[in-house]
Amino acid sequence: MNADHYAAVRRLYETVADLPPSQRSAHLQSLSNDAALIAEVLDLFQAGESATTGWINRPLRGALQDALQSEVKPGDVIGAWRIESELGQGGMGQVFRVARCDGHFEQLAAMKLLQGAPSRERLAHLARERQVLAKLTHPNIARLYDGGETDHGQPYLVMELVDGVAIDRYCQDRQLSRNAILNLFIEASQAVAFAHRQLIVHCDLKPSNLLINRDGRPILLDFGIARLHQDDAAEGDPDPALHAFTPRYASPEQRGGDAITTSSDIFSLGLLLAELLDQHRLSDAELAAVVAKASAEVPSDRYASVDALCDDLRRYQSHQPLLAVRARRTYRTRKFVQRxxxxxxxxxxxxxxxxxxxxxxxxxxxxxxxxxxxxxxxxxxxxxxxxxxxxxxxxxxxxxxxxxxxxxxxxxxxxxxxxxxxxxxxxxxxxxxxxxxxxxxxxxxxxxxxxxxxxxxxxxxxxxxxxxxxxxxxxxxxxxxxxSVLVTNTDGIAAxxxxxxxxxxxRETHGAPDSVELAESLNLMASTLSQSGRPQEAVPMYERALAILKPNYPDSTVLADTYAAYGMHERYFGKLERALLLQEQGLAIAASAYGERHPNYLANQLWYAYTLSALRRSAEAETAFRRNLSLRKALHGDGNMLVVEPMIGLATMLNEAQRPDEALAIAVEAQAITARSASPQSVESIAILNNIAAAHYAKGRFNEAAKACREALDLMAERGDRGPQYVQMQTSLIAYYTQAGDLRHAGLVLDEAEPLAQTLFPADHYLNVTLALNRAAWLLRSGRPSESRALVTKIEAALPKDDPKLSMYETSLRNLHQGLDEVESPK
Incomplete structure (x- = not known):
């Protein structure tokens, strides 16, 4: 069956589909003189009505599918989209990678083409999916871009193309900690909860329909068999889409053909959570109780909503009693002690x-x-x-x-x-x-x-x-x-x-060569060397510590702390993905070794939040910072010095997210606490000044920004801290001075910063590149455009074209080119 013939069959089929069966033959004869064509249309109706499920008989349906699949190939244009490649096939259709080609703008997407003979039921199914997706605008749900029909009448949807991996594989590949898995699961569940609030039941929740994109954000896909809660199909619904769920994750009522509600999705989420935890053996008695309640056989025994399920998981993370666990007195007492x-x-x-x-x-x-x-x-x-x-x-x-x-x-x-x-x-x-x-x-x-x-x-x-x-x-x-730890925080690294x-x-002289205490000292010494700008000395000590700990003390708190500190070192020196991996390994151990309210766990989790922020995963970073702050306030009170650390991290993240008013308010609050409880040279005092400077800069107050940053740098110099953070703050001060028009002071800081950064970092480190861009901007502002142009050309030639950090420099390079063009163009 070729595509033209299929289109003719379809037109006739749809024209008489609503007529009583006794009137169809006569009406078809009034529309066409082709007896074979009329017989084929009538065969379709007979096939659909003869089976108890209403499905089309397989030989005829296979012929129709062959015709459809043969008509779509890479290079074809459908609407505003060009077919690039096939991504996969499912029970309801084919999915293609497509590119927008109407000339308005560039965009990649995924196109779903309805597969098989488009019966009224199947057309209604695709219309329902389009209706569902049109109602769902949420950051964790794949967006609907377009929809229509091919020239031969084949319906299609165009949706967001998600470049990611299934949630189970993502957790397994990254060896996520229990807490990281729970956070990811809770975020993904918010998409399901949002759909439920729109009266939509997904009906096919499984790992392959929850992808984690490059930013670490879960995206919910495939509402192909979703149900509008108020429009449940009547018993005996002939649409095969409604029977296309995945049995492994389906609720008992789905498998039995009973009425489907939001509780069916909660059942599937329970099974998914069990699978994510079990693959790393991270479950315990309390989480097992959560899974059992979510996936109870009887819908009324499950959680009342997805939000209730997520709330219980959050209670687990904060050591609160769970709804899923029977509230015995001993259980509540144990949770009180943990809190x-x-x-x-x-x-x-x-x-x-x-x-x-x-x-x-x-x-x-x-x-x-x-x-x-x-x-x-x-x-x-x-x-x-x-x-x-x-x-x-x-x-x-x-x-x-x-x-x-x-x-x-x-x-x-x-x-x-x-x-x-x-x-x-x-x-x-x-x-x-x-x-x-x-x-x-x-x-x-x-x-x-x-x-x-x-x-x-x-x-x-x-x-x-x-x-x-x-x-x-x-x-x-x-x-x-x-x-040493206490003095470093108050008086500086050198002290x-x-x-x-x-x-x-x-410990090296009097202790055992493989003792956990020696590894602890090696870790602290490595961290000291790292923060004072001696990475070549630090890395061998981190490796020595790990060589002792991994084979001999695999579950120790010292191993957790060493992973966390080594991760922070890698973050300072630009290796962000490796930093995140090390910190996740450390957090997985710390969660069980310390508990999630212990100061050491909270410190490690805070460093992890900083790395998320550095990777521009702002939403996750903000959640982590605010969670850390909330726990510390609950433990120590609002005015304690221990709440200042997450406040500093949160203010840093808010500045990077272009929210300077919020950042400044938090920094000023933190400064008031620090003034009462710490010395002006404390690491907290310096970091707060840096936050205040960044907020002033974002608000256009360049002189105030330079003043606060200069004060912070002077305090760091007094402490003897001239490591990575010192250079990073210098690059900020150069920008503040330059924007304020103080080129003399900007040049002096550049002269000091460039040789220090070249000593600390490799040539392609982002701080060396940033300083080179600052130098080019300074040359341009100083009336030396030819030198600036030469330096810009050198920078661009040295940057690998596939460097993922290239986007960090695009704005600076664009502004430099624009400024140079304006200066060099004839007046």
Whole structure:
């Protein structure tokens, strides 16, 4: 059957389709003298009415399909679109990659052509899909661009072309953490929830209909068998599209041919969630309960809506009790402890200290076996450790008993316990320096984690001063590590490096070569070197740490922290995709090792958000920053220093998203908190000034921007921080000075920044390219267009044409060319 013959059959078929069967033959004879053609049309009706499903008999249907498929080939033009290639075939039609060719603008899309004989039911199906898509405008749903019929009457739809991979493969390829999978699933589910609010049921939710695009955004496809909730087909609906669901993900009511509601999609989402989690063995009892409720056999036992399902997943992420779990008292108590662990942390201090002593007992015992001549000294150390552990335990328990006479009140705060411990420590532990040092170090660490930096530093310094008089080098190393982190945050990298290096030396000299403590010191030393602009020294230390941790401690918190820090290093030096991969590996471990409300997990998740922002995945980054901020405020209060870090990240992202008013408001709020709780040289103070400068610049206040940025750079120089962040801030200051018309100061900063960046980064690093573009702009503004033109030509020649970062420089290059053309054109 050729295409012309098919078109003639179709015209006659549609003309008499609405007539009673008894009148069709006579009417067809009045329209055509071709008896064979009339017989063929009548055969179609007979085939459709003879089968209980109403499907067209397969031989005739196959002939029609052959005719249709033979008429469409690459290069054909349908409407405003040129066929480029076939993307695939499904039960309802073929899908082609097409390009717009009407000359108005360039656009790629996907075209769906209806396959098979276009019965009234199939035409109604395509019309329904077009109606459905026309109602759905959502960032996570593929958009409808166009629709119509071919010259031979074959219907088609033109939709958004999604360049992505199925959600299950995306999660598997990237080895996403449990939390990352849940976030992705929740975002994808929002598209389904939106469709439900438009009274549309998708009916075929499965991994291949949820693609993740290049930006990491899930896109919901294929509403080909979707149902308008108020227009459910009557029983015995002959449309095969309504039976074209995927059995593996279909609800019991779909498989049984019963009424379909939004609950059917919730069932499919439950199965999809189970599959995403199970492929990485990331499920647990609570998530299993969520899946069981979503995919219950009886619709009324499922979640009432997609939003309710997503809300339960968010409760899981924040350690709230779940709707899917029966609310036993022990369950709610456990969730309370997970949510409020900082206020209960001091209650576990004695466990931490006892565990520390126990580990030292084991290490000393191993040394005794390895070196027999040290047995006596090791035995004495062990006995001292056992005695100290009992005394430490008794002391901290007595603090709790004295501070909490009413055990039922539930109003015991960490600050109260720490104050009581400090007051009694000198008197009750007098003459026992080992115990004093241990308790002071533990209290200092807790205070630092609670944002009480000055108090934490005092206790850590007291602990170290005592410990230096004892013969316990590895204990001293641990205390030095804690102090180094705190001092780096308050006084700068150079100040902290002294303690970091001493701790590393002690662990290399006195510890085991494959100990987790040595890996911890290597990680911190590498991070210090990275932030001070010494990447060549940092990378070998990160690799040494991973070489120890991956085979020996695959689930340790130190491995999680090392992945996170190494990822941050790679981000600083422009390797964004590798940074994201490292950070995702770290977060997967941290989620189970720490829990998602632990300070270390929140720190790692914050670095991950920064990388998302650097990759221009703004929506995901904003969600991550706001989530981090919300958790920290819930844990520590609105005015605590620990809420400042996500505020800085959020302000940075908002500036990059051209939302300077919001960024400035958050930065000013963060600055007020920092002024009360931190020194002007703190990393937070400097980062906030940088945010304020960027917001002023976006609002056209160039002098204010330059003033704030200059202040931040001067503070960094005082701290001894002249690494990647210093250069990045210099590039901003050059732009601020140039826009303000202060070419002299812009040139001075350029002269300082260029050699420093060339020392720190490879030639093609984006900061070196950005500085070269700044130099070209400065030359142009300084009345030296020929030098500027030569530099622009050199920059463009050096940039690989397939470099994904090329888009970062397009605006600058375009502006430079425009300025040069204006200057060089004849007046």
């Amino acid at each position: 409020h662990w900082p206020w209960l942390l001091v209650a576990a201090l004695f466990v931490v200290i006892v565990s520390g002593f126990t580990l030292r007992v084991l290490r000393e015992s191993e040394r005794a076996r390895a070196a027999e001549h040290q047995a006596l000294a090791d035995r004495d150390h062990a006995r001292e450790a056992e005695a100290a552990s009992r005394q430490t335990n008794d002391f901290l328990i007595s603090i709790f008993n004295a501070s909490n006479p009413n055990a039922e009140s539930g109003d015991l705060k960490a600050s109260t316990l720490i104050s009581a411990a400090e007051q009694r420590l000198d008197t009750e532990m007098k003459g026992q320096p080992a115990i004093q040092a241990e308790i002071l170090s533990a209290l200092g660490l807790v205070q630092a984690n609670m944002g009480q930096r000055d108090a934490g530093r005092r206790n850590l310094e007291r602990a170290i001063a005592i410990e230096r008089g004892l013969d316990r080098p590895l204990v001293l190393a641990t205390m030095l590590m804690r102090l 902290g490096e002294v303690f970091t290096r001493e701790a590393l030396t002690l």
